[in-house]
Amino acid sequence: MKRGLELHHIGVHFGGLTALDDVSLRVAPNQVVGVIGPNGAGKTTLFNVICGFVSPETGSLTLDGRPLRPRPHRLTRLGIARTLQGTGLFAGLTVLENVMTGASHTARAGFVPALLGLPSSDRDERRLRQHALDILDDLGIAGHADAAPTTLPFAVRQRVALARALAARPRLLLLDEPAGGLGADDITELAELVRQLPRRDADPCAVLLVEHHMDLVMAVCDEIVVLDFGRVIAAGTPDEIRDDPAVTDAYLGAAVDEAAA
Ligand SMILES: Nc1ncnc2c1ncn2[C@@H]1O[C@H](COP(=O)(O)OP(=O)(O)OP(=O)(O)O)[C@@H](O)[C@H]1O
Secondary structure: OOOEEEEEEEEEOOOOOOEEEEEEEEEOOOEEEEEOOOOOOOHHHHHHHHOOOOOEEEEEEOOHHHHHOOOHOOOOHHHHHEEEEOOOOOOOOHHHHHHHHHHHHHHOOOHHHHHHOOHHHHHHHHHHHHHHHHHHHOOOOHHHOOHHHHHHOOOHHHHHHHHHHOOOOOOEEEEEOOOOOOOHHHHHHHHHHHHHHOOOOOOOOOOEEEOOOOHHHHOOEEEEEEEEEEEEEEEEEEHHHHHOOOHHHHHHHHHHHHOOO
């Protein structure tokens, strides 16, 4: 049985500030796991540790039981893909080309055949193009394949960014605040989409979702981890988290602080 991604007792400090303190969690295959918490709780730092942007001072990570030292440029080869806050799409490429860049590492023909225009690179390109089109179709945005991303509404661009991440055929997808900037209807549609990711026929993947929007997290997650001041203060199913007084206290405390400010 594959164990998926595990974080064991992760600690990160920035100068005298403790951003993560003894954080452990697991994202099992085919699960959607959410990380929530008030502002400054450590969510982004946790995401950055998994992507390899931040190295933890204490603790370790494992992927299917094997030690994992993430580096941003090596993630895709490990079967991990991510979307970042904002969409980060290439403005000079069409939607389809943007999605194809997500899978380009899987192309068998290398740089030289492509440069010489040899048939293997044509075949590769056709294969990549079809794969990207299939994903766009899956996400309901194939009609925008030839559009420039800048001409599209934000919610569609978000979907294109998701399609690009999925093009790498990840077994784990990291989503950083995917609901940021979306309206209520778009969030409902996004929830439906995220819930389906571990259940897709082709290339199902586990999801780790770092998100502010409680509604989205409650709707899609099998497990939720709640951070406050860098520590895990609760972990469990959405129902368990909803009824946990420590979680209410943390969010109430944050709301009171904001009101006072
Ligand atoms: N590069 C950094 N240098 C110094 N302090 C940092 C750095 N990155 C984060 N912090 C601090 O670490 C703590 C955790 O920040 P982090 O951004 O991970 O929280 P968050 O839960 O993502 O917050 P938000 O919901 O506001 O995005 C905060 O106190 C933040 O100010």
